[in-house]
Amino acid sequence: MAVEKVVAAVVDEIRSAGLVQLEVSARHVHLDKECVEVLFGKGYQLTHVRELSQPGQYLEQERVDVVGPKGTFKNVAVLGPERKHVQVEVSFSDAFALGINPPIRQSGDTKGSASVKLVGPKGEITIDEGAIVALRHVHMTPEDAERLGLVDNQVVSVEALTDRRTIFPDTVIRVSPNFRTRMHVDVDEAGAAHIAGFALGRIIK
Ligand SMILES: [Zn+2]
Numbered sequence: 001m002a003v004e005k006v007v008a009a010v011v012d013e014i015r016s017a018g019l020v021q022l023e024v025s026a027r028h029v030h031l032d033k034e035c036v037e038v039l040f041g042k043g044y045q046l047t048h049v050r051e052l053s054q055p056g057q058y059l060e061q062e063r064v065d066v067v068g069p070k071g072t073f074k075n076v077a078v079l080g081p082e083r084k085h086v087q088v089e090v091s092f093s094d095a096f097a098l099g100i101n102p103p104i105r106q107s108g109d110t111k112g113s114a115s116v117k118l119v120g121p122k123g124e125i126t127i128d129e130g131a132i133v134a135l136r137h138v139h140m141t142p143e144d145a146e147r148l149g150l151v152d153n154q155v156v157s158v159e160a161l162t163d164r165r166t167i168f169p170d171t172v173i174r175v176s177p178n179f180r181t182r183m184h185v186d187v188d189e190a191g192a193a194h195i196a197g198f199a200l201g202r203i204i205k
Contacts, residue, residue, distance in 0.1 A: 014200065015144055020183045022160060022199040023053060024190040025134060027094050028077040029064055029118065030087040035127070039064055039120025046080045053182050054139060056081070066090070067117040067124075070099025085110055088118075088131040091188040095133065105132040106172065134186060137172045138203070139179035148203065151175065158183055158201040166193035167204070 036044055040062060047061040063075040066088060073094065087110050095102050095114070102114035114131035117124060138158065145151065152175040159167045168189065183201050190196070 015181065016147060018148055018203040019161075019200045020138055020140075020158065020181060020203060022158075022183050022185060022190075022195050022201050024195055025089065025184050025186055026077065027066070027073060027088075027090045027187075028079050029066065029089075030079055030083045031064075031118075032084060032086045033082055035086045035118060035125055036082060038123045038125045039118060041122045044122075046078065046082065048080060052079070053180055055178060055180060062120070065119040066098065067119060068095075068098025068100045071097040073098070083108075086118075086127050086130045088116055088127070089134045089186075090131060091186040092133055093188050095131075100131055102131045102133050104135050106135050106137065106174075107132075134184065135172055136168055136170070136183070136185050136189060137174050138181070138183045140173055140175050140181045141179055142175055142177055144181045145173065145175045150203070150205070157204040159204060160193035160195055160199065160201050162194045162196075162199050164192070164194035168193075168201075 048058040049061050050059050052059060058080045060078040060080045062078045064078060066073045066076045090102060100114040100116060105113060110130045110132060113129045115128050116131045117126045150173045154173045156171050156173060157167050157169045158171045
């Protein structure tokens with residue numbers, strides 16, 4: 001059997017068993033058009049460096065500084081494409097260092113979230129809201145959701161099968177044909193469960 005076929009069979013087996021690959025999201029920023037223009041100049045277009053594990057999502061070449069009342073993170077990654085609303089995703093450790101108090105939110109739900117200042121090469125902007133700690137979640141294809149009997153927005157627990165096994169309750173399943181099946185945690189969660197390199201989690205309904 002060709003290696004590709006073996007790999008495909010293993011991946012299929014992993015999915016059927018309710019296992020999901022765990023990925024760690026470091027702090028990053030999604031910019032809207034207004035922010036791009038203030039930080040990088042009028043009419044500026046972000047430059048894709050590489051596609052992320054989720055199709056159509058990119059690491060951009062551009063970086064910004066994220067500034068809070070107590071601290072600054074320089075050269076924070078910008079993920080594209082541009083969004084309707086600016087969103088800054090940090091861990092609680094980051095939030096402590098910045099001196100802000102962001103809520104735990106699903107991506108896109110930024111109303112009333114924390115304020116930070118963003119600094120780019122051409123300017124700076126203080127966003128009244130947009131800084132959040134991402135609610136841990138599993139991106140899932142409709143095929144995988146169907147196979148596992150899960151639906152969009154269902155809340156499950158996921159056990160990280162690492163050398164520091166940890167169960168993460170309150171994990172949201174998000175289903176879309178545009179997704180690749182992966183669980184996303186932040187660096188605090190990754191540290192707690194020692195998720196480093198390739199790691200799997202087991203979905204518990
Ligand atoms: Zn995600």
